[in-house]
Amino acid sequence: MPKLLTRARRLARDLGVRYGVLPYKRQWVLSPEDWDREYASGKLGFYGSFRERGRYGVLHAYLTARTEPVRLLDVGCGVGLLLDRLAGVPIAEYVGIDPSAKAIEAARTDRGTAGSFHVAHLPDPALGKFDVIVCNEVLYYIEDLPAALAKLHAALNEGGWLLTSVLRHPGDIALHRAVAAEFDIVDSVLVKRQTPPMTGWTVSCYAARAKSAI
């Protein structure tokens, strides 16, 4: 009975966070060293697996809609998997950043010189501005999301896009609301896998706000 009560409480709390009644709290808190260990263990190899392709498919569809070659920033790029999935996308330059030195080392080894990779949480202004910033399964690890979103916005060119993929989890609606407070939503779709494990991702395209509107 107490177990049932605990589960009911957790469910109520999760629903409260999901629908924005309770504040969004990061579910997973990992340091760069934790990520280094995860990457070194090989446990994260599944990011490149067939069952993760759905979210990449939508990101790819959005990216191919760009008509001019883009400078693309991949925030939380991990080992740079996105770079391998850009066929047909007009790309001028790919830049990946990730706080995990292990992931960046693997990205540099595996992806050669097709892009550049840097150990960082957020873009350094020295990297210049970008036409598209991708946050592929990373926003829910960021401690101060509004501050990070403002920094990402500052790194976007006028007419630029922020593309996000967010695993469905308690609080994701509040998280999307935080992004929509900083960027203009263009489109958003739910990619829901119907075979176990039944994961779902919300993949969204946001536009940089016109400077006059900020």
Ligand SMILES: C[S@@+](CC[C@H](N)C(=O)[O-])C[C@H]1O[C@@H](n2cnc3c(N)ncnc32)[C@H](O)[C@@H]1O
């Ligand atoms: C779930 S993995 C996604 C990796 C890659 N984008 C993909 O889809 O395969 C999350 C990545 O975000 C990075 N990360 C974690 N916290 C971050 C933060 N605060 N800022 C930027 N990246 C972060 C991790 O090191 C990790 O590589």
